Amino acid sequence: MKFEKRDDGVYVLDVKGYVCPHPQIYTKKALSKVQPGDVVEVIFDNPSSGESIAAMCETTGDEILTKKHDGGQFVWDIEKA
Amino acid sequence: MSTTAIDIATTEASNSALEKDLRKKRYWAYGVTVFFALISIGTFLYSEYYIYLSVYLWFGFIYGMCLQYGRFCFSSAFRDLFAVGVPRMAVGIMIATVLFAAVSAFITSTGLSTFHAAPTSIHAFIAGLIFGVGMVFAGGCASGSLYKTGEGNMSALLVILSISVTQALFADMAGWTNALVPDAWHESAVAKGLPDTINAGDGWVDQYLAGYVWNQPVLTFATLFGMSDESIAGAFLGNMLVGVLFPAALLLVIVYFGWSRRAFLRRRVKEKGHSTFRDELAGYWAMITANRRTAIAGLLLGIFCGLQMLVTQGLRVKFGIQNAGTLLERLGFDYGISINNTVFDPGYWYVTTQEAQWVGWVFNKFGADNMDNIYFGFVNGIPNPAVNPADWMSLALIGGAAVMALLHNEFKFKKPTLELAVWAMIGGALMGIGSRLGLGCNVGAFFVRVAQGDTSGWLFGLGMIGGAYIGVKFFNWWTERRMAKEFASCDL
Numbered sequence: 001m002k003f004e005k006r007d008d009g010v011y012v013l014d015v016k017g018y019v020c021p022h023p024q025i026y027t028k029k030a031l032s033k034v035q036p037g038d039v040v041e042v043i044f045d046n047p048s049s050g051e052s053i054a055a056m057c058e059t060t061g062d063e064i065l066t067k068k069h070d071g072g073q074f075v076w077d078i079e080k081a
Numbered sequence: 082m083s084t085t086a087i088d089i090a091t092t093e094a095s096n097s098a099l100e101k102d103l104r105k106k107r108y109w110a111y112g113v114t115v116f117f118a119l120i121s122i123g124t125f126l127y128s129e130y131y132i133y134l135s136v137y138l139w140f141g142f143i144y145g146m147c148l149q150y151g152r153f154c155f156s157s158a159f160r161d162l163f164a165v166g167v168p169r170m171a172v173g174i175m176i177a178t179v180l181f182a183a184v185s186a187f188i189t190s191t192g193l194s195t196f197h198a199a200p201t202s203i204h205a206f207i208a209g210l211i212f213g214v215g216m217v218f219a220g221g222c223a224s225g226s227l228y229k230t231g232e233g234n235m236s237a238l239l240v241i242l243s244i245s246v247t248q249a250l251f252a253d254m255a256g257w258t259n260a261l262v263p264d265a266w267h268e269s270a271v272a273k274g275l276p277d278t279i280n281a282g283d284g285w286v287d288q289y290l291a292g293y294v295w296n297q298p299v300l301t302f303a304t305l306f307g308m309s310d311e312s313i314a315g316a317f318l319g320n321m322l323v324g325v326l327f328p329a330a331l332l333l334v335i336v337y338f339g340w341s342r343r344a345f346l347r348r349r350v351k352e353k354g355h356s357t358f359r360d361e362l363a364g365y366w367a368m369i370t371a372n373r374r375t376a377i378a379g380l381l382l383g384i385f386c387g388l389q390m391l392v393t394q395g396l397r398v399k400f401g402i403q404n405a406g407t408l409l410e411r412l413g414f415d416y417g418i419s420i421n422n423t424v425f426d427p428g429y430w431y432v433t434t435q436e437a438q439w440v441g442w443v444f445n446k447f448g449a450d451n452m453d454n455i456y457f458g459f460v461n462g463i464p465n466p467a468v469n470p471a472d473w474m475s476l477a478l479i480g481g482a483a484v485m486a487l488l489h490n491e492f493k494f495k496k497p498t499l500e501l502a503v504w505a506m507i508g509g510a511l512m513g514i515g516s517r518l519g520l521g522c523n524v525g526a527f528f529v530r531v532a533q534g535d536t537s538g539w540l541f542g543l544g545m546i547g548g549a550y551i552g553v554k555f556f557n558w559w560t561e562r563r564m565a566k567e568f569a570s571c572d573l
Binding site for chain 1 (some may be wrong): 099102152154156157160161164165166167168169217220221229232233234236237340341344347371372374375486490491492493495496497498501553556557560561563564567568570571572573
């Protein structure tokens with residue numbers, strides 16, 4: 001797992017290789033730490049975690065700005081509400 | 082060449098590579114499907130009895146497709162509620178259970194059900210608790226690990242291996258473990274008068290089964306209300322309505338108020354400035370239909386699980402058998418058949434026993450004397466996995482999930498990291514022990530039993546919820562610890 005700051009208000013959370021529940025728990029913790037308006041780019045390759053992360057954002061109000069999917073890898077940009 | 086022209090050329094090349102990759106995956110998907118079709122056709126041409134095994138195979142294939150399509154994992158049902166506040170899978174599972182219950186009630190009332198209820202007591206809760214912790218550690222339940230293996234996830238394969246080996250070892254454990262058996266269990270097990278070759282007074286699991294579990298009452302909601310399971314009132318009112326529909330609706334109300342209501346009403350108030358009782362109902366319905374994929378998978382699983390019972394029982398009548406052991410003997414396979422001439426042949430979706438069987442078969446081939454216990458020797462046998470009907474189901478489930486993942490470009494071969502491998506082994510071992518104590522996993526001991534109105538199913542389920550809560554608490558602590566350093570380096 002890697003979490004780093006890419007730019008002002010932009011962070012990257014790389015949880016490739018992890019299975020449930022790790023990607024969704026790490027995503028939740030990352031979003032809880034950053035400021036409203038900040039963007040976290042989440043990189044994961046466990047499809048079922050995507051369902052959970054999307055539902056979690058629906059509940060919290062965090063917005064998924066972009067979703068990229070290529071060769072079993074997902075890259076989602078999530079803006080904290 | 083201008084920069085724009087280079088960009089366009091690069092994009093076209095990348096699109097072409099992507100299309101090529103997708104086409105390759107599609108061919109693999111067709112290949113897997115054709116492989117299973119050839120097995121079915123080839124074996125049927127050899128003997129019509131193989132159609133019995135092919136029924137297991139194709140239902141397994143369908144389950145795999147449904148599970149992958151809906152990302153249907155029992156582990157995430159309560160784990161995601163506690164971990165990230167997401168109710169989608171809890172909802173999906175309740176939908177599947179209610180549908181399965183409706184189809185089952187019909188089948189039971191026609192007298193064609195293959196289901197036998199299990200003893201009900203605190204053991205089901207404890208087994209569920211151990212299983213629940215295990216499934217959170219492992220990252221998937223017993224059925225979820227099968228479908229995730231089909232997605233190319235090798236951590237899930239490790240989980241399956243761990244469940245399989247643990248069960249095979251646990252079921253045959255004797256020696257020092259006999260000292261842990263209460264005298265009452267030992268005396269009761271010996272008094273059952275099982276054949277000498279089984280030696281029910283030796284081995285922890287044997288004495289647990291014959292000395293404790295078999296003494297517990299077998300209850301369904303229908304029998305609790307004085308109705309027979311096969312009567313229309315018993316099947317529909319007792320087992321379906323009271324045993325499944327009411328508790329499922331109640332559970333969903335709890336989930337709605339606990340995890341879904343606040344966010345939904347917040348949005349409604351933002352839109353309209355207020356909320357009414359109508360909005361509450363709309364919120365409840367929105368929760369149920371929030372995830373289309375999960376709901377559709379639940380719906381299909383419920384229907385096909387019921388159909389499998391009907392088709393299997395039909396074939397039993399056609400071939401004049403009660404159990405696949407007779408068919409295997411007719412086909413010339415008498416190795417690994419139990420002392421009662423039976424093999425594991427539930428006639429419905431099941432996961433863990435066939436996993437224990439194939440490892441039991443391997444151990445036996447390497448010289449282990451593991452047919453002297455109740456689990457293998459008296460009930461389930463350890464037939465060659467190549468002709469074990471339930472193993473056909475599990476392998477086809479992995480295949481069905483692989484096909485679905487390949488078609489949706491979600492197949493990715495993933496090697497486990499050391500950390501995930503450790504969690505997989507620990508979680509799998511806990512699920513293996515929980516399965517043998519509870520006489521089944523999230524499918525056999527919970528999903529199937531609950532849908533048939535078996536009271537022990539809900540006890541196992543409550544245990545799983547408790548176990549999931551404990552597992553999530555642990556992982557919260559674990560991830561918090563791992564992220565602290567990363568946050569510090571980002572000044573967060």
